[in-house]
Amino acid sequence: MLTVLGLGSNKSFDSLDSLHLLAGACVLLEPLFSDFAFSSVYRTKPMYVTDQSDFYNMAVSGRTGLSAHELLSKIHEIEAFLGRDRKSEIRNGPRSIDIDIELFGNEEIHFSDSSDPMKNLEIPHPRLSERAFVLIPLLEVLPPDADIQKRDFMEKSLAQIGNQGAEKLLDSGDFASVIAETEAQYGRTDSCTVTDSRKSNAD
Numbered sequence: 001m002l003t004v005l006g007l008g009s010n011k012s013f014d015s016l017d018s019l020h021l022l023a024g025a026c027v028l029l030e031p032l033f034s035d036f037a038f039s040s041v042y043r044t045k046p047m048y049v050t051d052q053s054d055f056y057n058m059a060v061s062g063r064t065g066l067s068a069h070e071l072l073s074k075i076h077e078i079e080a081f082l083g084r085d086r087k088s089e090i091r092n093g094p095r096s097i098d099i100d101i102e103l104f105g106n107e108e109i110h111f112s113d114s115s116d117p118m119k120n121l122e123i124p125h126p127r128l129s130e131r132a133f134v135l136i137p138l139l140e141v142l143p144p145d146a147d148i149q150k151r152d153f154m155e156k157s158l159a160q161i162g163n164q165g166a167e168k169l170l171d172s173g174d175f176a177s178v179i180a181e182t183e184a185q186y187g188r189t190d191s192c193t194v195t196d197s198r199k200s201n202a203d
Helices: 018-032 068-081 132-141 151-161 172-185
Strands: 002-009 034-038 041-044 055-063 098-104 109-111 121-123 167-170
Touching (some): 002 132, 018 068, 055 132, 068 098, 167 172
Antiparallel strands (some): 002 098, 041 055
16 A cells, blocks of 8 residues: 655654654664655744744655554554653654654545544544645655545645745755664664564555
8 A cells, every 4th residue: 555654853862863763763664665765854843832843854655565553553663662752742742753644545544542542543644734844745755656636635735835934954865874874873673573564565
């Protein structure tokens, strides 16, 4: 299933700054996908809770054989490994890493579980169309031939809201070297259970 994830960070963790946390997330996410691709990195002003540091945002895309809920579980493992504590954080506040499933093919999923909010899942992301920091990198990594029915809607949404001050910090080619550096210097992937689940990928 062709999938697009949105990533963001504005808080350091374990000596890693936001740029290297995004790179670390890419290192851990890549084994879950085939045709893995990543966007440029953008610096954006925080929304909703504005009294916090700027965010670094990007997107990744790829094809996975995992179900949406299996992928969500792996994402939560990666977020925790990179310092995110959902129980103590402020909603829309600072976080070391935030990974959202923005698109999962053309599927629409509206699932909630009152007994375990960590399983709650809504795809496409409900606020996708109001966030330039999501739309800009998302459209960058979405393959031109992808059969995504909402592409036109996303392009029109971005044209309507503008870039909201998002500035390209690092293009994808330069970010590749940050990923390589992070994998070499912070290659603790063997201690993250997510890397033990290299399932065969499927469309």
